[in-house]
Amino acid sequence: MSQLFARKPIADLVVTDETRSLKRVLGAGDLVMLAIGAVIGAGIFGAIGTAAAGQVGPDGVVIRYGAGPALVFSFILLGGACALAALCYAELASMIPQAGSAYAYSYATLGELVAWIIGWDLILEYAVGNVAVAISWADYFTTLLRGVGLQLPVFLTTGYRTALLSSNPEVNGLIASAPHVLGIPILINLPAFAIVMLITWLLLRGARESSTVNTVMVIIKLAVIALFMGVGIMNINPDNYTPFAPNGFTGIHQGAAIVFFAYIGFDAISTAAEETRNPQRNLPIGILGGLAVCTFIYVVVGAVLTGLVPYQELAVADPLARALEIAGFTRVGWVVALGASVSMATVLLVFQYGQPRIFFAMARDGLLPQWAARIDPKTRVPAVTTMLTGVLVAMASAVGDAAETYDLTNIGTLFAFALVCAGVLVLRVVEPNRPRPFKVPMVWVTAPLGILACVFVMAGLPWVAWERFGLWIAIGLLIYFGYGYRNSRLRA
Secondary structure, three states, rough: OOOOOOOOOHHOOOOOOOOOOOOOEEHHHHHHHHHHHHOOOOHHHHHHHHHHOOOEEOOOOOOOOOOOHHHHHHHHHHHHHHHHHHHHHHHHHHHOOOOOOHHHHHHHHHHHHHHHHHHHHHHHHHHHHHHHHHHHHHHHHHHHHHHOOOOOOOEEEHHHHHHHHHOOOOOOHHHOOEEEEHHHHHOOOOHHHHHHHHHHHOOOOHHHHHHHHHHHHHHHHHHHHHHHHHHHHOOOOHHHHHHOOHHHHHHHHHHHHHHHHHHHHHHHHHHHHHHEOOOHHHHHHHHHHHHHHHHHHHHHHHHHHHHHHHHHHOOOOOOHHHHHHHHHOOOHHHHHHHHHHHHHHHHHHHHHHHHHHHHHHHOOOOOOHHHOOOOOOOOOHHHHHHHHHHHHHHHHHHHHOHHHHHHHHHHHHHHHHHHHHHHHHHHHOOOOOOOOOOOOOOHHHHHHHHHHHHHHHOOOHHHHHHHHHHHHHHHHHHHHEEEEEEEEOOHH
16 A cells, blocks of 8 residues: 555656656747637637536436626636645645646645646646537537538538437438448547647647747737637626526536536646746746736636627627627637637637647656657657547547546536645645745645645536546546556665
8 A cells, every 4th residue: 555655756756867758948928829729719609608508418308508798707706716726736736846737736646546636637727628629610610611601511520429319300311311331320520530630730740830820810819809708798688597507506606517627727837847947936927927917817808798698699609700690790609619619729829739748758667668758759749648538538539428528527627626635735744845936825624625626616517527537537447457556666
């Protein structure tokens, strides 16, 4: 048991060998832009509609209740919960400026077994989460094509799981009407597959190049959101705010659990620690500054969206564009769809940036095969894991369903956030004198509240999410005891 929970010394986590470390090229501004790029995306352009309207299964049974116009309180609740976790992330990131995020922090505070569970769990946040983002991006992209008179065949824009699980009879009937090969229906979300592979190609060019492209796309997305808010505010119908909370606190709670997906991006900033200049200063600025800006944007957009059209109309994949279309602003809706495509591309970029670095850190510790720790000698990026992540996410996006992946991503991320908060407390006890460039204020209040807030939001997720999460962790433990335990560099 003592070996399973052996902690890796912080001094060993900070890699100084340039042949085994990533290149430090990012500043505080780059990190804030990465945060906005990761957080303002599929949540605000996709999941926000389901959070307001709720979700109904194919059989007509309510899976979860929506928040209605009270969605703004869902965002405020989440902003507070994530702020508690973000403070803990900032303290650990400034102490351990290494690729690996919550995985590395858990290794230093809670031991190897917990670190493995977190590393395995983070796949849900980044790789599985990006499946949902890619599918939402594809929905907006097909809307754009229709706006210019182009229509791709439906069987090339709808994944098999989406058709299987949809409550829309037309979509559900695709399985029978789609072309078949050897009795197997051909239902592939080709745009989702293509955008993931394009992002993967960009990431292979280097961290600096990827950050520059991200900054340009973030500026575009902020301009589009400003356009939506400007048009929406001028056309708000106060009657749409009644009833304000149609499902009471249950709706606010479950709406928060859905849209939590929108907030997970700030964690991706910590994966860039090893590529950040002066990380002790810049990482806390990037994490906390990005979260503050994004929370404000979400609250305003939520208020405008539910005032523009009745919240019942928002249970669609592209709620902002649909709301403008219903309100009679079809051309503006097309521009917003264009901005959404750019916006969600930045989320894909940041998440696809983060996941390979988790694999890279775990492989460097011996918990994954050593080929996953290889760095491209020219670009100094983890090229092997970047390509592997890209191919796996692209294939899953081609056949998967966005709604299915939201819950799994949310529960995995909340679990990681809770353990990071716990890790801060553990390190305050076992290494109280270690220098902390950034300190969590009132840590014995803030960190426990962060844990409780994460558990509370997790409680709003449906039981099926817990079942799938348990199965995912069980698979991860089998891999750890089959490979990681025997090959750990710490144990060697």
